[in-house]
Amino acid sequence: MLGPLLLAASGSDRIRRFVSGAPMTRPVVDRFIAGDALPDALATVRALAARGIDVTLDHLGEDITEVSQAHRSRDAYLALLDALGAEGLGDRAEVSVKLSAFGQSLPGGRRLALEGARAVCAKAAEIGTTVTLDMEDHTTVDSTLAILAELRRDFPRTGVAVQAALFRTEQDVRALASSGSRVRLVKGAYKEPASVAHQRRQDVDRAYARCLNTLMAGEGYPMVGSHDPRVIDLALKLAERYGRAPDSYEFQMLYGIRDGEQRRLAAEEGRRVRAYIPYGSDWYGYFMRRLAERPANLAFFLRSLLTR
Ligand code: FDA
Numbered sequence: 001m002l003g004p005l006l007l008a009a010s011g012s013d014r015i016r017r018f019v020s021g022a023p024m025t026r027p028v029v030d031r032f033i034a035g036d037a038l039p040d041a042l043a044t045v046r047a048l049a050a051r052g053i054d055v056t057l058d059h060l061g062e063d064i065t066e067v068s069q070a071h072r073s074r075d076a077y078l079a080l081l082d083a084l085g086a087e088g089l090g091d092r093a094e095v096s097v098k099l100s101a102f103g104q105s106l107p108g109g110r111r112l113a114l115e116g117a118r119a120v121c122a123k124a125a126e127i128g129t130t131v132t133l134d135m136e137d138h139t140t141v142d143s144t145l146a147i148l149a150e151l152r153r154d155f156p157r158t159g160v161a162v163q164a165a166l167f168r169t170e171q172d173v174r175a176l177a178s179s180g181s182r183v184r185l186v187k188g189a190y191k192e193p194a195s196v197a198h199q200r201r202q203d204v205d206r207a208y209a210r211c212l213n214t215l216m217a218g219e220g221y222p223m224v225g226s227h228d229p230r231v232i233d234l235a236l237k238l239a240e241r242y243g244r245a246p247d248s249y250e251f252q253m254l255y256g257i258r259d260g261e262q263r264r265l266a267a268e269e270g271r272r273v274r275a276y277i278p279y280g281s282d283w284y285g286y287f288m289r290r291l292a293e294r295p296a297n298l299a300f301f302l303r304s305l306l307t308r
Pocket of ligand 1: 133134135136161163184186187188189190225226227228229231252253254257258275276293294297
């Protein structure tokens with residue numbers, strides 16, 4: 001019940017101002033966000049790399065209203081990639097981009113987002129890494145997949161996230177499970193209407209299993225984006241069934257969630273694990289989605305308010 005309320009709150013400016021301004025929020029935010037600035041993110045990348053965990057970095061920012069903000073997002077990614085290149089981290093770190101931060105929902109947004117993403121893909125290729133497009137709510141899927149197709153012409157390793165919760169995704173993964181494609185399968189973090197998405201957890205989980213089977217059986221590079229132990233077991237079983245080598249797919253988890261499991265998996269011979277690291281000052285939407293996802297995250301937040 002609380003999940004949908006928190007997801008609704010993630011779009012409210014009033015609640016955003018209240019939560020963002022409250023000093024007691026910060027320690028909880030720090031569990032999920034790797035700091036406000038680039039040096040914070042780089043320190044986290046180095047620490048994880050030392051444990052054999054690769055990363056994908058998300059410079060936080062979404063729901064923008066002006067073209068200048070889209071340019072600022074693009075420039076933040078260019079600076080991030082320059083810094084990763086300077087530290088020789090191109091082989092351990094890629095970046096994750098929300099096209100809304102590049103102006104996707106503004107008038108003429110498709111072109112604007114494509115131009116921003118293209119500049120970021122070019123810089124990523126320069127330092128030997130790549131870009132994955134995050135997936136946002138269902139109204140953005142067609143536009144995101146169209147932008148992906150354009151980017152892949154010049155940057156074939158560009159990846160995309162797809163959400164098992166959406167009915168359409170089973171069809172989308174069939175089209176995407178082809179040679180050279182990189183697809184991150186997630187359950188889906190947005191509140192979606194019953195006309196387009198499964199509403200019950202068990203239905204999402206079953207859809208996830210079917211999509212994962214399609215990706216593992218296919219010729220692309222599956223990225224298993226989940227903390228769910230049943231999903232991780234299933235991925236390992238499917239990899240065995242389809243004769244996949246450990247370096248032909250990877251596990252992805254969010255920064256601050258199941259760190260022990262990330263380390264355990266990464267310690268296994270040849271296993272690839274990537275942590276998704278969000279950083280930046282615009283953390284509100286991302287933070288609220290994490291609280292909505294799991295009662296334990298919310299309980300942790302409420303406890304920290306009471307114990308201060
Ligand atoms: P779910 O939340 O259903 O939990 C299942 C089980 O996992 C739990 O019962 C528990 O056993 C375990 N678990 C989960 N959280 C835990 C915790 N904090 N501590 C201990 N155990 C825990 N979404 C989206 O819409 N677009 C996107 O682009 C992305 N990108 C993305 C990247 C990466 C790398 C990840 C991991 C996730 C995303 N997501 C996303 C978010 C995704 O859609 C989803 O909301 C979360 O991953 C939560 O779903 P899970 O599959 O983790 O399991």
